[in-house]
Amino acid sequence: MKPNKKKARNSDEREFGGALGATCIPVFLPLTVLYLLSVCRSPAASVLQWPPPLTPAAHLWDPLAAVLIGGWLALQSFLYLLPIGKVSEGLVLRDGSRLKYPINGFHALSITAVLLLVCFWLGMPLGYLFELILPLAVCAIGVSYLLSMYLYIRSFWAPQHALSLGGNTGNPLYDFFMGRELNPRIGDFDLKYFCELRPGLIGWVVINLGMLMKEVELRGSPSLAMLLVNGFQLLYVTDALWNEEAVLTTMDIVHDGFGFMLAFGDLAWVPFTYGLQAMFLVVHPQSLSTLGAAGIILLNGIGYYIFRKSNSQKNQFRRDPTHKSVAHLETIATATGKRLLVSGWWGFVRHPNYLGDLLMALAWSLPCGMSHILPYFYVIYFTILLIHREARDEKHCRAKYGLAWDTYCRRVPYRIIPYIY
Ligand SMILES: NC(=O)C1=CN([C@@H]2O[C@H](COP(=O)(O)OP(=O)(O)OC[C@H]3O[C@@H](n4cnc5c(N)ncnc54)[C@H](OP(=O)(O)O)[C@@H]3O)[C@@H](O)[C@H]2O)C=CC1
Ligand SMILES: CC(C)=CCC[C@@H](C)[C@H]1CC=C2C3=C(CC[C@@]21C)[C@@]1(C)CC[C@H](O)C(C)(C)[C@@H]1CC3
Numbered sequence: 001m002k003p004n005k006k007k008a009r010n011s012d013e014r015e016f017g018g019a020l021g022a023t024c025i026p027v028f029l030p031l032t033v034l035y036l037l038s039v040c041r042s043p044a045a046s047v048l049q050w051p052p053p054l055t056p057a058a059h060l061w062d063p064l065a066a067v068l069i070g071g072w073l074a075l076q077s078f079l080y081l082l083p084i085g086k087v088s089e090g091l092v093l094r095d096g097s098r099l100k101y102p103i104n105g106f107h108a109l110s111i112t113a114v115l116l117l118v119c120f121w122l123g124m125p126l127g128y129l130f131e132l133i134l135p136l137a138v139c140a141i142g143v144s145y146l147l148s149m150y151l152y153i154r155s156f157w158a159p160q161h162a163l164s165l166g167g168n169t170g171n172p173l174y175d176f177f178m179g180r181e182l183n184p185r186i187g188d189f190d191l192k193y194f195c196e197l198r199p200g201l202i203g204w205v206v207i208n209l210g211m212l213m214k215e216v217e218l219r220g221s222p223s224l225a226m227l228l229v230n231g232f233q234l235l236y237v238t239d240a241l242w243n244e245e246a247v248l249t250t251m252d253i254v255h256d257g258f259g260f261m262l263a264f265g266d267l268a269w270v271p272f273t274y275g276l277q278a279m280f281l282v283v284h285p286q287s288l289s290t291l292g293a294a295g296i297i298l299l300n301g302i303g304y305y306i307f308r309k310s311n312s313q314k315n316q317f318r319r320d321p322t323h324k325s326v327a328h329l330e331t332i333a334t335a336t337g338k339r340l341l342v343s344g345w346w347g348f349v350r351h352p353n354y355l356g357d358l359l360m361a362l363a364w365s366l367p368c369g370m371s372h373i374l375p376y377f378y379v380i381y382f383t384i385l386l387i388h389r390e391a392r393d394e395k396h397c398r399a400k401y402g403l404a405w406d407t408y409c410r411r412v413p414y415r416i417i418p419y420i421y
Contacts, residue, residue, distance in 0.1 A: 014174065015166065015392065016261070022177035026260050030141045033272050034060070036377060037134055040279045045374050055134055065135030069143060075115075076198045079108035081189070090183075090248045095161040099183055101190060101248060105197050105241035112202055116209065127217045129210025130282055133272070136207075140268040147267070148176060148260040151191070155180035155257075164257030179259025192258040195266040197240060197247060203271040205230075205237045211278035218282070224293055225286045225367035229277045232300050232364050239308065246315045251393060277368050277375045286369045293367075300363035307356030310345035314353075317341055332411070334404035342411045349414045351393075354386045358416070390415050 016022060035052065039045055042053035085104030092098055120126065129136070152172075155163065158181045167178030184191045208230050212222050222230075240247070247253060252262060288296075317326040321339065330343035345352040361379045368375030394415075398405045415421055 014169065016177070019171050019174045022171075022174040026145075026177060026264070029264065029269065033137055033141065033268055034134065036273055036276060036374070037137055037279070040276050040374055041133075041283055043283065045280060045284055045372050047374055060134050060138050062132060062135035065132050065139045068132070069136060069139040072203060073143070073199055075112070076108060076202065077189070077194070079111055080104070080194050080198060082107070088245050088248060091254055093161070093183075095159075099185075099190065100188070101193055103244050105244040106238070108198060109202055109238065109241045112206070116206065125213075125217075126210045127214035129207055130214040130279070133207070133279065137268065137272045140203075140272065141264070144260070144264040144267045147191075147195075148179075148263045151179060151181060151184055151258055151263065152176045154184065158184070164255070166255070167257035167259055175257075175259070177260045179257025179262060182257055183253075184258050192262060193247070193253060195258075195263060196252060197244060200266045200268075200270040201237050201240060204274050205234050207271055208233055208275045208278045211275070211282050214282050215285075219285065223281065223285055224288045225369075226278060226281045228288070228293060228296060228367045229281065229364060232360065233275065233278075235300075235304065236360065239304075243311070243315075246311060249315065249318060251389070251396070255396065273381070274378060276377055277364055280368055280372070280375045284368070284372065286367065288367055296363050296366045299366070300360055303356045303359030303361075303363060305356070306345070307353055307360060310352035310356060313345050314341065332404055332407055334401040336400060338401075340401065340404060340408050342408060347412055349416055349418055350409070350412050351386070351390055351416050354390065354416045358383060358386065386416065387421075 016025065034055070038053055038055045039047055039049065042049070044053070080102065082104060084107050085102060087100050088103050089098040089100055116126070152175065155175075162182055163180055164178070164182040167175050167180045169175055183193075212226050212230050215222050215226050256262060313326060313329075316323055317329070321327070321331075326341075326344070329341055330347065331339040332342055333339055341347065349355060358379070361382045365376045365379050394405075401408075
């Protein structure tokens with residue numbers, strides 16, 4: 001078969017700072033991961049510390065880390081391929097076809113949990129993940145580079161209709177970053193869908209558990225702050241896998257190609273930066289009052305409620321607008337035939353799910369106290385990510401729905417936070 005060198009339609013609009021952004025981000029973000037992990041483990045844990053507490057190069061590599069990352073990817077791939085759970089269809093593609101996806105992420109999480117219990121029972125030192133964290137991150141970054149290179153090269157053999165609209169400008173660095181192919185597959189194995197929810201997301205809570213075990217080794221029992229961070233983030237990951245089918249309609253699966261941005265985001269960024277709070281707590285123990293803990297649990301509960309209810313309402317509405325839980329909601333028609341909700345959660349702000357997610361992000365950092373900025377890294381990064389994501393989504397929706405989208409924006413003027421943004 002001849003390589004496909006054509007561009008897909010609509011490919012001249014550049015995102016993420018265009019070619020310059022796409023050149024700098026793949027260098028800057030992996031270094032940021034290593035920097036944050038190094039600072040987090042240092043006694044001062046200050047991002048303003050000068051000189052920064054950089055880890056010597058020799059401590060960045062450990063063959064055990066490579067074995068663990070390889071074994072982890074193999075285990076999660078095996079669980080993905082198990083013929084358990086249902087099979088769902090994705091949205092209709094440009095050629096009119098629909099891909100099939102296994103919905104067994106929750107099974108994969110449960111089996112992983114049982115395997116971890118066995119490891120614990122066998123006396124394996126899970127707390128050693130704390131010592132190994134930098135070599136593990138280096139290997140995960142290496143895997144995301146290798147995977148992105150493979151994805152970029154193989155995309156030249158993909159048919160035209162299988163290319164993403166955003167990642168085919170002809171500029172190799174930009175296309176490598178954004179991803180040329182929309183749904184790269186090896187047989188039935190969907191690489192993007194697999195990476196989005198399995199190795200990184202489940203890896204994140206396993207690393208958190210490792211930090212908890214390290215705290216037990218050091219202090220005899222886990223602190224309340226550590227239990228809250230572990231519990232909140234486990235709830236978030238469990239929710240994502242329980243509602244796995246909903247991922248099939250997200251921007252990442254439907255619109256974005258699979259390139260460095262998502263490969264690195266899924267495999268390295270999520271597991272090694274989203275859990276910085278737990279790592280921080282190992283070196284910087286915090287005492288938390290019962291009242292403080294109750295307030296934080298309430299905040300996480302409110303955030304989770306808004307996040308889950310709003311996401312479920314939209315998913316239900318998109319799947320079956322006549323369902324009794326959504327049939328009563330006020331909607332506006334669009335030229336595409338699809339309707340937009342203008343009451344219920346989606347009449348409150350235009351992205352109620354982002355609001356809930358942000359409240360949870362704050363609740364994950366508060367157990368770490370107020371003395372350091374580092375455990376608040378996730379809230380700060382996530383606010384920037386969601387503001388940027390909202391702007392991207394808005395652009396797509398305006399292009400898709402035209403005047404109806406403008407009407408929606410007039411009816412629901414605030415994007416994420418009522419009366420503020
Ligand atoms: N933890 C993390 O790192 C991240 C978490 N997230 C979370 O993932 C979840 C999904 O987010 P994301 O994929 O960005 O997008 P959304 O789930 O917010 O989906 C946006 C899409 O919803 C549809 N839509 C928008 N407004 C309406 C309306 N009024 N009525 C009906 N449909 C509407 C449109 O698609 P259409 O009309 O085509 O159906 C739009 O493109 C969120 O909860 C977010 O917080 C996201 C990114 C990172
Ligand atoms: C800095 C950088 C490289 C960013 C890349 C962005 C990715 C880290 C995120 C893009 C969208 C994501 C989603 C989730 C995790 C982070 C990434 C991959 C998600 C799987 C988290 C759990 C949620 O419940 C979710 C399933 C809705 C969500 C989907 C989007």
